[in-house]
Amino acid sequence: MAVQKRSVSLDPKAAEYLARRAKRLKKSTSAVLSELVAEAARLDALDRALEEFGEGVDIPERDVERWLKKLGAA
Numbered sequence: 001m002a003v004q005k006r007s008v009s010l011d012p013k014a015a016e017y018l019a020r021r022a023k024r025l026k027k028s029t030s031a032v033l034s035e036l037v038a039e040a041a042r043l044d045a046l047d048r049a050l051e052e053f054g055e056g057v058d059i060p061e062r063d064v065e066r067w068l069k070k071l072g073a074a
Helices: 012-025 027-055 061-071
Strands: none
Touching: 012 027, 027 061
16 A cells, blocks of 8 residues: 655654554554554444445445545555
8 A cells, every 4th residue: 555654743642652552563653653544544434334334234345445445545
């Protein structure tokens, strides 16, 4: 997945959380942040799917992947 690099400012508590998590996972803070953003996009795609199909409906994995592609997260 292509990623555009940008400079962002984080809330100090969010930056501390990222630093702790990165240290625990032995990854860079940017890698951890990228994973969190990708997970948020995946969850957003699932939420959009639920809105489109309605709750309680089984959503095929290929549809979720298609939405993720549209969001640029897959």
